[in-house]
């Protein structure tokens with residue numbers, strides 16, 4: 680059978696682009712997210728090309744996560760690839776004025792959510808004595824920038840978990856890779872700025888940002904290396920971006 684990948688955050692941006700590329704390459708898909716209509720639409724489209732099932736859950740809720748993963752149909756229970764992608768930033772404020780709700784959201788989704796999903800799947804991979812986990816971090820997990828505080832902390836945690844997983848799962852033949860993008864033009868900034876579309880668009884103005892498809896292409900490259908090759912860590916910027924704070928804009 681072709682390999683099966685579970686992708687969290689498949690309803691938009693990097694997760695959706697990865698699902699589309701995986702489908703083209705005959706990878707079977709378990710698409711996850713909270714927006715049911717979008718997942719349903721994507722399933723309808725991609726099931727013309729590959730086998731697709733969907734799981735609706737909020738990564739913050741461990742009961743939802745485990746129930747959803749335990750409910751997978753028999754032919755989707757063997758998961759070869761886990762893409763821990765669901766995540767986002769909420770707000771961009773100095774540490775002294777940050778909102779507790781925003782902090783909770785980022786820690787609960789980006790860190791605890793990633794852990795809950797991993798915890799539900801890793802034992803199955805250990806039983807299989809094989810598996811591949813890709814953790815989507817960020818340059819915010821490699822650097823810290825003004826007002827990025829808690830988002831950066833959450834992505835530093837993802838970076839640490841990526842390295843930890845690689846060490847702990849090494850003897851179980853499970854490959855683990857972290858991918859850390861700079862600015863990618865997705866719904867990310869709309870979420871960060873709570874629906875302020877103008878402010879969100881401005882983040883990507885005056886230069887060519889990375890596109891979700893660029894990251895999908897890299898994820899696909901990473902998971903299709905020969906079995907003895909494990910890319911541990913990969914940082915990718917738009918050409919116009921030299922660091923989280925150095926961005927060459929034209930206007």
Ligand code: NDP
Nearest residue numbers: 688690691692693712713714737738766817863865866867
């Ligand atoms: P999008 O906002 O386009 O996508 C985020 C995805 O995460 C959506 O599919 C959303 O699905 C899912 N998600 C969010 N919250 C939850 C939740 N509580 N439970 C389940 N799913 C959730 O952003 P991106 O594609 O850009 O983001 C994907 C990953 O890439 C994130 O981890 C982000 O931190 C990271 N990243 C993004 C960068 C960028 O510049 N865009 C740069 C570096 C890293 P739904 O709402 O349907 O649940």
Ligand code: 8X3
Nearest residue numbers: 817818819861862923
């Ligand atoms: C998203 C990239 O620079 O906005 O993780 O933190 S950044």
